[in-house]
Amino acid sequence: MTLDRGQLENILERLPSLTVGLIGDLFLDRYFEIDPDRTEVSIETGLDAYQVVRVRNQPGALGTVMNNLAALGVGRLVPITVIGEDGLGDDLIRALRSMPVEKTGILRSDTRLTPTYLKPLVMESDQPPRELNRLDVRSREPLSPKWRRRVSEELSRRFAEGDGWIVLDQIDQRDEGVLHAEVREALGNEARRHPEIPVIIDSRKHLGAYAYGSLKGNEHEFRLASGCDDVEEAVRRLGKRTGRPAFATCGARGICVAESDERVAWVPARPVTGPIDIVGAGDSATAALLCAILSGVDARTAAAFANLVASITIRQLGTTGTATPAQIRREWESAAV
Template identity: 55%
Template sequence: MIGPERLQGFLEQFPGQRIGLLGDLFLDRYLELAAGVREHSIETGLEAYQVDSVRNAPGALGTVLNNLAALGVGELVPVTVIGDDGHGFDLLKQLSVLPVNCQHVCQSKHRLTPTYTKPLRPVAGAWEELHRLDVRTRAPLNQQELDWVIENLKIVFNETDGLIVLDQIDEDDWGVVGAAVRDALVDLVQGDPDKIVFIDSRSQISQFQCGHLKGNHDEFTRGLQRLAAVSEVDSRDAVRTLAARTGRVAFCTMGEQGVLVAFPDGDIEVVPGIVVDGPVDIVGAGDAMTSATVAALLGGATPVEAATLGNLAASITIRQLGTTGTASPAQLRNAACQLAR
């Protein structure tokens, strides 16, 4: 575990950090339905949900922004494309209360702002999520949008301390981070190999040839299966192989089993998981881990120390039920003290 003085040293670095981010920025919209009110449409006879309250929150890349802001990071600079629409307006409004520089957020008339709309019905004192409504453009960026992303990526890469890449879209080339952007990223890293670039990709992790790769067990094993065209893969082999391919330390999250920290030379260290008693909500835990790990790396932590801090942040967020939680410096200090007892 990280000692209190060492931990405090990392935390004191966060406010001075300027972190760039690249990827898919979503709006999460929660529609809280009125309790005990059931009405039906005269036209269709179907139930007409009666919304009592609307909550908006940044999602996907926005969840990482929320976590970094909660950690006290000084400035966040995302590169992304959203729609020039009402959802985009609401998303930017949410970002306006965070230390986010939106100069490199493109609002395109040709795309929809990716939005997850989640109706929530109160049941026995808790919210039950009904059928989600997904809004997004199911097509690649056009050439003008793609050129804009690459040009702004170059600017942000050169003007920030480190870069987080979040590739949320399952379909290759349908999100912000497609093949051309991955190639541009390789060129940038070759020009500045000491820059910390941290990549979290849901479906394309094996297609990145640079940076610190981060994913869970399934993402790494699927990635190596795709890369090597094999059917059965061990998670240790997967993370070890992909770390060697990029030449950077890779991080494989294993839930309660902790984190595999794989070095390019083939060595692997295991950061133990943190046991959490009682009910948990794992939504957003990976983003909390990403945020704390990157902030720690930029603050001078070793990869194992950074993964330890990431684990600690995730253990805090999963205790926050019914919401995508965050971890503050004070919470990290308290959690570290409790573990040290």
């Protein structure tokens, strides 16, 4: 499926007027850049003490989707989430300052940790950054009834404001993230009450828990949720269940799309040469899919736009990449020559 110039411009021109709602797990990505030439030996332990020469903070998980939407030029972002009343949460809020974000739905709890990925990166000359073992910070118990109620109330109050919604269910353990069963039920009620508002749902482990919206995940996630080894059949089954298009990202093969009439199509990925970093590629595809759908294109054309955006973001090493309209136009033009 090709994306013609008129479709591309129609998508990009609509972005500044859009309001996108988001609900899910908002993380802080904190990068520690290590200079290996400065490594010292700890007197206390005898172990290497890596020397951090730069610290970078950026929003992660739901924040990566938000970062992609902001880079694309979406005019207004309305996230709903719960983070901690802690220093990491303060840093996360600061990291959102450059985005068109309404922060009233970012709820802060003194009983929760701000979810954080701590990412040590070894920076070597003429080499891509080398990531060491990641350290994960987050609460390990379900949201309390108080916070489930507050999230559900905020969702009910704000849902109709969004031209479309993105749901990011990042936590593997059921009900330990923002998308607790009670919140999923409230979300389903709003989606059914407003069928004209597109909802894209991206869940690592729990796609099968959603019976509404357009499901989006990688091929492994679709197989897990459907119990079917064949990715085309898995996508078709889950798309049939919700009655909406479904999208399985399949790396270099592209995106497998089940349309509303249960037809399945493959939208090829764009060829990319040189080093790549796929961290965040799925989130950039999620953002691009919703933006394209809100322009009125069909599911296959939306997938072609998502592939175009992802081909840009995966070439940005050592960070979760984004794509601007100018970059997207240049990439489209280079392929059209």
